[in-house]
Amino acid sequence: MTRAVAARTARWTRRGLRPGDRVFLHSGNRLEFFAELLALWRLGACAVPLDPRLTRVELERLVEAASPRFSVVDDSVEVASALPASVAVVGADEADGTGDLPPDLAEPGADALILFTSGSSGRPKGVVHTHASLRARWAALRHHLGLAAYARTLCLLPTHFGHGLICNSLFPWLAGQDLFITPPFRPDLLARLGALIDEHHITFLSSVPAVWRLALKVAKPPRRAPLERVHCGSAPLPATLWDGIRGWSGTKEVFNTYGLTETGSWVAGTSGGPFTPADGLIGAPWGATIRVRRAADADGLAALGGAECAPGETGHVWLETPALMRGYLGRDDLTRRVLVDGHFATGDLGTLDERGWLHLRGRERDEINKGGMKIAPAEVDAAAEGCPGVAEVCAFAVDDPLYGQNVGLAVTMGQEGDEAVGDLYRWMRERLAETKLPARWWRVDAMPRSDRGKVSRDAVREACAARPPLDLTRILQGR
Amino acid sequence: MREAHRARVLDFLRTIQKPDRPLEAVAESDSLVEAGLIDSLALLEIVAFLEEQYRIDFAETGLEPDQLTSVSGILDLIEREARA
Numbered sequence: 001m002t003r004a005v006a007a008r009t010a011r012w013t014r015r016g017l018r019p020g021d022r023v024f025l026h027s028g029n030r031l032e033f034f035a036e037l038l039a040l041w042r043l044g045a046c047a048v049p050l051d052p053r054l055t056r057v058e059l060e061r062l063v064e065a066a067s068p069r070f071s072v073v074d075d076s077v078e079v080a081s082a083l084p085a086s087v088a089v090v091g092a093d094e095a096d097g098t099g100d101l102p103p104d105l106a107e108p109g110a111d112a113l114i115l116f117t118s119g120s121s122g123r124p125k126g127v128v129h130t131h132a133s134l135r136a137r138w139a140a141l142r143h144h145l146g147l148a149a150y151a152r153t154l155c156l157l158p159t160h161f162g163h164g165l166i167c168n169s170l171f172p173w174l175a176g177q178d179l180f181i182t183p184p185f186r187p188d189l190l191a192r193l194g195a196l197i198d199e200h201h202i203t204f205l206s207s208v209p210a211v212w213r214l215a216l217k218v219a220k221p222p223r224r225a226p227l228e229r230v231h232c233g234s235a236p237l238p239a240t241l242w243d244g245i246r247g248w249s250g251t252k253e254v255f256n257t258y259g260l261t262e263t264g265s266w267v268a269g270t271s272g273g274p275f276t277p278a279d280g281l282i283g284a285p286w287g288a289t290i291r292v293r294r295a296a297d298a299d300g301l302a303a304l305g306g307a308e309c310a311p312g313e314t315g316h317v318w319l320e321t322p323a324l325m326r327g328y329l330g331r332d333d334l335t336r337r338v339l340v341d342g343h344f345a346t347g348d349l350g351t352l353d354e355r356g357w358l359h360l361r362g363r364e365r366d367e368i369n370k371g372g373m374k375i376a377p378a379e380v381d382a383a384a385e386g387c388p389g390v391a392e393v394c395a396f397a398v399d400d401p402l403y404g405q406n407v408g409l410a411v412t413m414g415q416e417g418d419e420a421v422g423d424l425y426r427w428m429r430e431r432l433a434e435t436k437l438p439a440r441w442w443r444v445d446a447m448p449r450s451d452r453g454k455v456s457r458d459a460v461r462e463a464c465a466a467r468p469p470l471d472l473t474r475i476l477q478g479r
Numbered sequence: 480m481r482e483a484h485r486a487r488v489l490d491f492l493r494t495i496q497k498p499d500r501p502l503e504a505v506a507e508s509d510s511l512v513e514a515g516l517i518d519s520l521a522l523l524e525i526v527a528f529l530e531e532q533y534r535i536d537f538a539e540t541g542l543e544p545d546q547l548t549s550v551s552g553i554l555d556l557i558e559r560e561a562r563a
Contacts, residue, residue, distance in 0.1 A: 185519050185520060186519060187520070187522040188548070190522075191522075191542045191543070210520055213523055214523040214526075217537055217538075218522065218523075219542070371520065402520055402521065402524060403520070425498070425499065434497075472498035473493060473498040476498045477498075477499070
C-alpha cells in the first residue's frame with residue numbers, strides 16, 4: 001500500500017496538484033481507491049468520492065457545486081465526456097511513479113473529504129469534513145469500541161457513503177486492522193456471505209437493514225466461528241430483524257448504530273452493556289453529547305432557548321461532537337440552520353431514557369430512506385422541472401418490503417393519455433440516478449394542499465395510498 | 480409443466496422489473512441484474528415469490544449464487560425442488 005500511495009503522490013506532483021485542490025473519485029470499493037485517497041490527503045488535497053451511477057446532469061451540478069480541479073476516472077468514457085474542460089481528467093491506472101512518500105502536508109483544519117447527500121432544495125448538498133473532524137471520529141470510536149473486534153473487517157457498503165467509508169472501512173483500517181472490501185450490494189456475494197466470513201476469518205462487518213433482509217433469506221451462516229461484532233445502521237432496524245441477525249451471526253454484539261454524514265457517521269450505538277433489541281433503540285453516545293430539545297433547529301433554538309426534554313419525553317435530537325462537519329459546501333444558509341456553536345440539529349425525533357440511552361421516534365424532515373440511502377423528495381421534484389406537459393409533481397415516501405421505504409410520485413399533467421407519463425419518466429431518467437427514480441407513480445387531478453396553499457406531501461401520500469399506482473411498465477412498453 | 484412455470488415466473492418478474500426494459504429482450508439464460516432488468520436487491524422479492532408460490536425453503540436448502548439470476552436458473556430450481 002505504501003508503494004501504491006507513493007506512486008500516486010509522484011503522479012500528482014507531476015500533474016501539479018496543490019494543497020486544497022478538490023479531486024473527484026468516480027469509482028470506489030477497491031484497493032486503488034484507498035491508495036488514491038491517502039495520496040490526496042498526503043498532499044493536502046480534498047477527496048470527493050462520488051456515486052458511479054450519477055447521470056450526466058447530476059455530475060454537471062456537482063462540478064458546479066464543488067469546482068474540482070481533477071477527476072480520477074477508470075475506463076468510463078461517459079464520465080470523462082461529461083466533465084468540462086476546467087476539470088483535468090486523470091486515469092485511475094496512471095500511477096507509475098516510484099520513490100518515497102513525500103512529507104505529510106495535511107493540516108488538521110483543512111478540508112479532507114466532501115460527501116454529497118441529497119439536497120432538500122434540489123441543489124447538491126456537500127458535507128465537508130476536515131482532517132481534524134475525521135480523526136476525532138476515529139479516536140472516539142477507538143475509545144468507546146476498542147479495536148479487537150474489528151481485527152478482520154468486511155465492508156459490503158459503497159465507499160462514497162459516510163457509513164461505508166469513514167466508519168466501516170477507514171476506522172479499522174487506519175488503526176492497523178485488516179480490511180476486506182467487496183463491490184457494494186452484489187447478490188451473489190450476499191448469497192455466500194457466511195462462506196465469505198469463514199474463508200477470510202472475518203470478525204466484524206457493518207451493513208444496512210435491507211442487506212440483512214436479503215442475507216438472512218439466502219445465505220447460510222458462518223460455520224467456522226461466529227462474528228465477534230456486527231453493526232447495522234443508516235435505516236431503522238426492526239427488533240425482529242435485529243434478533244435474526246444475532247441468530248445468524250452468532251454474536252449478541254449486534255449494535256444498532258446511529259450516525260449521520262454530518263457527524264462522520266457512527267455517533268451512538270448499543271455498546272454500553274446488556275440490552276434487548278427494541279424498535280428505535282440506539283444506545284449510548286460514542287464521542288458525542290446527545291441532547292433532546294424542544295427546539296428543532298437554529299430558529300427554534302433562538303426562540304425557545306436550549307430547553308431540554310425530560311427523560312422519556314420525545315423531542316428533537318441535537319448532537320455535540322468534535323467530529324462534526326465544517327459545514328455544507330458553499331451553503332452557509334443551510335449550515336446556519338442546523339449548526340449553532342457546535343450544536344448540530346439532526347432532524348431526528350427521539351427520547352433519552354434514565355440511562356442516557358437514545359431511542360429514535362421518527363424523522364421530522366422530508367426524507368425518503370431507501371435502504372439507507374437518504375433521498376430528499378425535493379430533489380426528485382426538481383428533476384421533473386421543465387418537462388413539457390407537466391403541471392406539478394410531488395414525491396413522497398412509500399412503504400417498501402425490500403428497502404423499508406421507496407420513492408412515490410404524484411403528477412398532474414396538462415394533457416391526457418399515457419404518452420405524457422412516458423415522456424416524464426424519460427425526462428427524469430436523464431436527470432436523476434436510477435436509484436432515486438420513483439418506483440410507484442400516480443396521476444392525480446389536483447395536489448392536496450394545506451390551508452396556506454402549500455402542497456402537503458403527507459396529504460398527497462394519503463390520497464395516493466387509496467388507489468393503485470400506474471402500470472408504468474405497460475405505459476413505457478406501449479402494451 | 481416448465482411452460483406453465485415459465486409463464487408464472489415471467490408474470491411475476493413483470494411486477495418487479497424496471498419499467499422501461501422489455502423482459503422479452505432478455506435471453507432466458509441472461510443474468511437479470513446484469514441485463515438491467517431488476518435491481519440487485521430485488522433478489523429478495525424473487526426469494527419471497529418462490530417461498531410463497533412454490534414452498535421452497537431457502538433457510539433449509541441454501542442458495543447457490545447463480546440460481547436466481549436468470550429465468551432458466553429459476554425454472555431449474557423450481558423443477559429440482561418439485562422432484563425433491
